Amino acid sequence: KESSQKTKNIVSIDGNVVSVTNPSDDSDVKRYTFDFAYWSCDGFQPSQNGVFIADEKHPNSRNFVGQLQIFNDLGTGLVKNALDGYNSTLFAYGQTGSGKSYTVMGYGPNKGIVPLFCESLFSALEESGNTFEVSVSMMEIYNERVRDLFDIKSKKGLRIREHPKKGFYAEGLKSRFGTSSSDLLTHIERGATNRTVAATNLNEVSSRAHTIVGVNVIQKKVNDKGEEMVKMAVVNLVDLAGSERVGSAGSSAERLKEGANINQSLACLGKCIHALAESAQGKQVKVPFRESSLTKLLMNALGGNSRTVMIATISPSDFNYEETLSTLRYADRAKKIKTKAVINEDPTAKLIRDLKTENEQLKKQFLKGPVDDSHVAKGKPLNDQEMLNLRKQWEADMKAQLKENELEAEKWKKSLEEKLKQANEEKEKVFAEQRKLEQEKKSRPHLLNLNADPQLTARIVYPLNREEMLIGNGKEKEPDILLVGPGINEKHAFLNCKDGGHLVILRPVNAACRVLINGSPVYKETKLHHNDRVLFGGTQLWVFKNPLEGETVRPSTVDVTFEYAQQEIAEKAGLKVSTTPANT
Numbered sequence: 001k002e003s004s005q006k007t008k009n010i011v012s013i014d015g016n017v018v019s020v021t022n023p024s025d026d027s028d029v030k031r032y033t034f035d036f037a038y039w040s041c042d043g044f045q046p047s048q049n050g051v052f053i054a055d056e057k058h059p060n061s062r063n064f065v066g067q068l069q070i071f072n073d074l075g076t077g078l079v080k081n082a083l084d085g086y087n088s089t090l091f092a093y094g095q096t097g098s099g100k101s102y103t104v105m106g107y108g109p110n111k112g113i114v115p116l117f118c119e120s121l122f123s124a125l126e127e128s129g130n131t132f133e134v135s136v137s138m139m140e141i142y143n144e145r146v147r148d149l150f151d152i153k154s155k156k157g158l159r160i161r162e163h164p165k166k167g168f169y170a171e172g173l174k175s176r177f178g179t180s181s182s183d184l185l186t187h188i189e190r191g192a193t194n195r196t197v198a199a200t201n202l203n204e205v206s207s208r209a210h211t212i213v214g215v216n217v218i219q220k221k222v223n224d225k226g227e228e229m230v231k232m233a234v235v236n237l238v239d240l241a242g243s244e245r246v247g248s249a250g251s252s253a254e255r256l257k258e259g260a261n262i263n264q265s266l267a268c269l270g271k272c273i274h275a276l277a278e279s280a281q282g283k284q285v286k287v288p289f290r291e292s293s294l295t296k297l298l299m300n301a302l303g304g305n306s307r308t309v310m311i312a313t314i315s316p317s318d319f320n321y322e323e324t325l326s327t328l329r330y331a332d333r334a335k336k337i338k339t340k341a342v343i344n345e346d347p348t349a350k351l352i353r354d355l356k357t358e359n360e361q362l363k364k365q366f367l368k369g370p371v372d373d374s375h376v377a378k379g380k381p382l383n384d385q386e387m388l389n390l391r392k393q394w395e396a397d398m399k400a401q402l403k404e405n406e407l408e409a410e411k412w413k414k415s416l417e418e419k420l421k422q423a424n425e426e427k428e429k430v431f432a433e434q435r436k437l438e439q440e441k442k443s444r445p446h447l448l449n450l451n452a453d454p455q456l457t458a459r460i461v462y463p464l465n466r467e468e469m470l471i472g473n474g475k476e477k478e479p480d481i482l483l484v485g486p487g488i489n490e491k492h493a494f495l496n497c498k499d500g501g502h503l504v505i506l507r508p509v510n511a512a513c514r515v516l517i518n519g520s521p522v523y524k525e526t527k528l529h530h531n532d533r534v535l536f537g538g539t540q541l542w543v544f545k546n547p548l549e550g551e552t553v554r555p556s557t558v559d560v561t562f563e564y565a566q567q568e569i570a571e572k573a574g575l576k577v578s579t580t581p582a583n584t
Contacts, residue, residue: 008317008318016037018034020328023321034335036073042058042060051067051110052064054066067116071113076120085219089298092240093312094242095327101453118215125219131219132217134177135216136188137216138188139214149194149195168296179423214237219231238298240266269294277337303339314327446544446545447461448461450543467496470494483536487536489509491513493513514538515536517532543565
């Protein structure tokens with residue numbers, strides 16, 4: 001991207017030192033030292049299997065570091081921590097487009113930390129000889145609202161509760177059991193697809209949400225006393241929302257609200273990191289974990305029972321000088337934090353017994369105990385209404401704790417065979433849906449979503465499996481294809497499949513229903529061809545695929561990407577496409 005925008009490189013790396021030159025003053029160079037520093041902007045080429053390797057002909061080849069080296073340096077520690085019973089957290093923080101998602105998830109054969117971690121974890125667990133269970137959860141925080149990415153049908157966000165021992169948690173967050181790395185990655189892929197569906201239908205931008213993947217690892221073995229011992233660990237893999245300038249003069253109110261919430265949560269995270277760094281130096285400071293949903297859920301990762309790694313990704317472009325400095329300062333503060341991880345190991349019987357004892361105590365406290373107001377700021381006393389509201393909140397939290405403990409106790413009583421059976425049933429259901437969808441993609445015309453994030457492109461598939469299908473916003477009645485966003489009407493367009501799908505006609509309902517095909521507006525029935533780009537309303541961008549027509553009949557001369565489609569729209573509108581980066 002930086003090459004196409006013809007910007008100047010202002011970043012260099014020497015060992016573990018990152019240097020940034022002020023584009024307005026070459027003598028102003030700021031240097032930051034970290035445990036590791038990596039360069040992956042140039043100096044590489046794809047190998048025969050597509051994995052990026054150093055290009056010996058490039059002058060910068062000696063600096064290039066591939067995905068596997070990054071995992072070996074940072075990811076193997078996460079695996080060892082999980083096996084030893086320590087909680088771990090990995091953060092990815094940085095400007096949108098700087099490589100966060102690529103580093104964490106990877107792209108194509110260039111696997112990121114998450115898939116490499118899953119593969120290495122199962123390999124190590126199998127070698128250990130212990131009985132083990134692995135499950136995964138996945139949630140995102142968007143505009144301070146917590147969404148379960150394994151329960152996309154739920155319209156409500158998850159409530160954040162506080163447990164006296166576990167700390168903050170998302171109430172009702174679902175987890176999926178996995179017996180192999182491919183199981184885990186299938187669940188994560190499904191969560192990412194659900195995230196794309198939600199973002200597309202709610203007119204959200206994927207980079208504006210924080211995503212937390214939680215991998216729970218349980219190992220069981222019998223000790224010398226004949227007791228079944230349980231060793232537990234949670235590994236949180238966190239992709240933070242893009243840190244970037246919020247909006248230009250043309251930004252919508254919704255985008256400004258998103259930006260404000262991103263800035264609020266990231267600023268709060270920054271304050272927590274700063275306070276924790278101060279605390280690590282012996283200063284008495286209060287850490288403001290309660291100020292945002294993100295910092296509540298990451299409280300343990302930052303200041304409690306966890307070993308934590310932060311990856312900060314930056315752009316080498318002079319255009320992004322301020323964002324790059326901000327990211328590096330953030331990471332520089334974070335490295336000063338000291339966490340206190342402990343091994344989580346207990347006999348199974350004790351875990352169940354402790355949960356029962358805790359519930360008995362909670363029930364007694366609920367019946368006669370005072371409201372816990374320890375987190376309320378001291379000063380002006382609460383009035384009657386405020387006290388009543390606090391009491392209601394406290395009662396709701398107590399009930400949630402009781403329910404959480406009961407579910408936890410039931411989980412420990414469940415045998416591994418029962419969990420495996422349930423996991424296999426869920427897996428077969430998912431695989432059956434995937435097989436059906438893949439078959440339809442091969443045999444039926446369909447629409448695929450285009451997204452600014454390449455990892456989220458082509459995740460949503462709408463097979464055209466009826467003679468006529470309505471596209472609309474679903475305000476009154478659910479259409480065949482639900483699209484939500486600016487300029488999408490209740491009844492927006494029809495897609496008619498004729499001749500068994502060989503002929504597909506798109507028809508806007510009326511002139512007010514904006515539809516562009518390959519960048520040009522259409523107002524009447526128009527035949528769709530394989531690889532046509534279609535824009536509905538203001539933001540819903542799709543590519544039409546028809547395997548019945550396919551590449552043999554209509555070969556594609558371009559790689560259809562979100563950027564290509566956007567540029568095409570701009571050019572057809574008579575706009576000059578600038579190589580200068582847009583203000584985001």
